[in-house]
Amino acid sequence: GAGVSQTPSNKVTEKGKYVELRCDPISGHTALYWYRQSLGQGPEFLIYFQGTGAADDSGLPNDRFFAVRPEGSVSTLKIQRTERGDSAVYLCASSFAGGSYEQFFGPGTRLTVL
Amino acid sequence: AQKVTQAQTEISVVEKEDVTLDCVYETRDTTYYLFWYKQPPSGELVFLIRRNSFDEQNEISGRYSWNFQKSTSSFNFTITASQVVDSAVYFCALRVNTGGFKTIFGAGTRLFVKA
Secondary structure, eight states, X not given: OOOOEEEOSEEEEOTTOOEXXXXXXXXXXXXXXXXXXXXXXXXXXXXXXXXXXXXXXXXXXXXXXXXXXXTSSOEEEEEOSOOGGGXXXXXXXXXXXXXXXXXXXXXXXXXXXX | OOEEEOOOSEEEEETTOOEEEOOEEEOSOSSXXXXXXXXXXXXXXXXXXXXXXXXXXXXXXXXXXXXXXXXXXXXXXXESSOOGGGOEEXXXXXXXXXXXXXXXXXXOEEEEEEO
């Protein structure tokens, strides 16, 4: 079956611009996670959705970051007024449910802010 | 607060050698889950194992084995008879059920296996 997919695979933008990153989870997975991974670091948690609602958004670094999952499937991570420090690989993962279920990761979107 | 420490930044071994990747975690919760993930050069994280805090039995899966010791807060990963295809970055992660649903990842250990 299809795994987690993310689009675009690469995004280059200019400082101050708005970007949207998309995640298609595995069909039937109710839990969805966004992470950010900087070079040489482990993934850093951003937000967790259970169904349509954000159950934990404590990892979002500031109010320029926002994510939605309106129908409980596809999710979009939105970044306003991008800064050079936002450059990283943004990873999406889904799992059958929350809790202890293993997360299946997508290939990531590499965001470069010039 | 929760924390995962992978003290080994990089390890280099020759094919067929055994190698152990260390992971030390910190949490005050009594219920938690530990994970290992592999990130090959292609970039996609691959799940390897999950262990809950109430199950200290060690596990073996082929050439992979895991040693969970609550007394030392460690969850170490051993690859026996390493192969070139094992070259990747390996991450240890911790998830607790209180205070949110974060999964905390360590900084990773980059393993080079030379032919």
